[in-house]
Amino acid sequence: MEQLIQQLVNGVSLGSIYALIALGYTMVYGIINLINFAHGDIYMIGAYIGFALTTFLHLGFFPALILSMLLTSMLGMVIEKVAYKPIRKSTRIAALITAISVSLFLEYGMMYFVKPETRTFPEVLPNKQISIFNTSAVLDIKNIYILVVTITLMLILQYVIYKTKVGKAMRAVSLDSDAAQLMGIDINKTISYTFAIGSALAGAAGVLVGSYYNSINPLMGVVPGLKAFVAAVIGGIGVIPGAVLGGFFLGFTETLVSAFGGSLYKDAVAFAVLILVLLIKPKGLLGRNIREKV
């Protein structure tokens, strides 16, 4: 029982991280139909920026978080302009391989600059633990930070997407880019904004993970990147609430599997759940089915 509660607490944090990364995946897919494999690496770079800011400039958690989000959002826009814009009209396979090449470039380019070894993230969050209901299960203050930051960011995102002009343009472009263009919406700018927002969320996730687990390395983005992507697909890729749902769903599933002694297989379970969901609902839990017109 205590084990279970503990794992649920961990599940919330893990789910938050997945959800934040998954949001970026989903937004980018929604707008340009591209599986942006480099997204997990933006998260990694976000963590490194956070690391540099806190270690060398001795910034606190929040300034580091915000600066890191700013820088990753710029990185996201640059990647879109340099790498994805030239292939926007090409085929799915070419686009996918391009995304993978960007991912490799970021991973190994970063490795060249910061060296492959794991770095220790400074303790920027208060290290305090609270016992839950007088059991041995503990709630780390960090868990609360993660949850609060995640929820705040999601609320802001919700506001941006549904209430602002830019957000509405993003939705319009992802629903029907041709029609959006006819309304005078500048598609290139809108896509840039989408990358910026998605990348900022990934950057935030990077800083959160760095300060939670205290260790970062240049390949740290690969597995969470894939998992967040799985989460986005489970929720219904291109659907924003789907990414959040998928992220938490995957976070809980993984921690529960670990709780019942299957930690070695937890990654396999994530993928098995993915395949299962796709078989039952081919467009994800909240995705809409669109039939090809004959």
Add this chain to the structure above:
Amino acid sequence: MKLINKKNMLGFLAVILTYAIAGFLIDKGFIDSYIFLNIVLIGINIILAVSLNLITGFTGQFSLGHAAFMSIGAYTSGILTAKLGLPFWVGILGAALLAAVAGIIIGIPTLRLKGDYLAIATLGFGEIVKIIGLNTDYIGGATGLNDIPRYTTWTWLYFCVVVTVLLISNFIKSYKGRACISIGEDEIAAEAMGVNTTYYKVLAFTLGSFFAGIAGALYANYFYFIKPDSFGFMKSIDILVIVVFGGMASIKGSILGAVLLSLISLFLQGIPELRMVVYAVILFLIMVYRPQGIIGKGEFKLFKKRGGLNANNQSK
């Protein structure tokens, strides 16, 4: 329609001659073991690329899990030859059959999915296979399977490559192969002409996996040692890159692509720190400047413009 004519007679002679000359050079030591190792890698990559081309290039089914079938083949042959001491031909055949069975098992449910979704499901399948490998003690878990006898000789390699290329080329020219190509071109029209698309997709998947299994066996029985990580997501991507680089739905392209990309990665070994960075840049340049591949035929279904975005019409 004749089996033997002038053209394939010449081809036949060329195949025999290449085999004899290379065999002679290896025997006499003109081709040293380092060069031979690279020849083995090229051969294996040809089999993998041609077999994936059947699935992705011809039949239009986007797979990101081809390395998983290779790994099933590698472990099967490894177990059969190392643990059970059986001869190599049993290892190869077992590897191919088991990989084919895996192809059917994963094919039947997932082939209902299309495009990116299928790609993701096959990626997931590949990861599952890898994780199971990592956690199975009988085959060495994460440390891998050791002491596999080195049976892969020039003869075996050459034979397997030729058989793979020949059989898949033949298949493509049969009515079953035509049905597969028609699915890749237009699934709805193919169905309307009486093609049972599910059956042919599974068939292509199974055949492709069969040959990937053979590639796995050759790999295991050349390198003594295999571990699950060698057959991960990146390996699947490497194979896909060869297919796209060579040209979708072109067998010649896959062969050429396998040779060229193997050579590129050979040269990149000279700059170990920046190897992957340069590789990434090369990939990117290929995708931007030659997305149809070396021998590209034109717009295939997976080569179709992506959904509804006409954005960069306006960018000059």
Add this chain to the structure above:
Amino acid sequence: MLELQNLNVFYGAIHALRDVSLKINEGEIVTLIGANGAGKTTTLRTISGIEKAQSGKLLYNGKELNSVSASEIVKLGICHVPEGRRVFSTMSVFENLEMGAYTRNDKVQIKKDMEHVFSLFPRLLERKNQMAGTLSGGEQQMLAIGRALLSKPKLLLLDEPSMGLAPLVVKEIFSIIKDINKDGTTILLVEQNANMALQCADRAYIIKNGEIDMEGNAQALLNDESVKNAYLGG
């Protein structure tokens, strides 16, 4: 107001428009009719900047539009209501209309124009907060036109507004088109329903296999025997 001079457009190898020339004067309703695949939609897409012409000139009030981006063209006062309506299905009716005013910043005037659109299409007001995808075909067409009106177009391009609609609804839409024209908006109407289009228009062009086949006064074409046979169903 708008002039196309020897416009050529290709889709890959397909020569979709061949030396198309046409003219629209301020205040007119001009219709472009022709069979499926004749190049009607391509003509509109080229005017609104989604397709680019390989050769020829596209002049709007004397200004060349060939290299102007689609979003700039909207700002210049040309708005295109696409074939098949293309409303943003999971956005509300109100949000769809807001998207129409995307290029504008004059909030007060937008509000007034919004009210004007609601007065033209009272049914949209009733369904203001409904998802656009749940509207009927006719309502979606009204929304698509209303959305375009909110960009304050001087020239409105309409692509098959009658498509898939019941005769009564078609009548309603066409009478609104006439009203919009009376309010001072010039209209280029692409239609397959040649009869309806010719009755509503001042002048007409007939396009066939990417070439302008005939042009003239709409009433005259309506009575032309060859046009009757080919497009009016004999």
Add this chain to the structure above:
Amino acid sequence: MPIIKVNNLSKAFGGVKAVSNINMSVEAGEIAGIIGPNGAGKTTFFNLLTGIYTPTSGEVIYNLERKISSKSFKPYKMTGYGVARTFQNIRLFKNMSVLDNVLIGCHNNMSYGLLSSLLHLPAFRRSEAKAYDEAIKLLDIFGLADKKDEPASKLPYGEQRKVEIARALAAKPKLLLLDEPAAGMNPNETKELTKLISWIKDEFKLTIILIEHDMSLVMGICSKIFVFDYGNLIASGTPTEVQNNEQVIKAYLGGE
């Protein structure tokens, strides 16, 4: 004896009825035309006849002796039931040669095993040679034999339409469904096509149902016409009957 019978057929998409309560039948050897404004449900109706959509209610029956009902329809089974079709927006296999396109039409009439496919055994050669001859014969009829090795996408529009019809005929259907065969053709091509359609009907002993906008084609060769509007069948009968039907004039010809 009717070759096809449609009973109370309806299809709804998310509550919107695209086709509602259609009752009709077509006699063997007839050419029937379906007309109606864009979006009247004609193509949806074709998709119901070919198993692409399953009916919301009602059924379609082919071959009244064997009673093949729409309950057992699957798109890939239709050629086996003797029904082949073309598509409104031409769905050829673009990168395949003209010949290969037609050979795909022969798909159902070919059978040899996987081993023959892989090793090109005698069964392969026999079956392929036979199919090749049939395909060439069809291409000859359409005057396309000299273009057999060209990729289908390289052909002009009118010829692509013909290849699509040849491909459908290769499946040896009894009932041929043509979805706007004259779309995008000029009047001369249409005239030629009209002749061709009635010729192949006799030559191949077919029943043909076609959707068409071009009145000259429909009125010229159809013995029976069905008029769709807003998902309903509003009239049916001979060309003259339909042309004089008040309701039809109102709905289809735009009304006065």
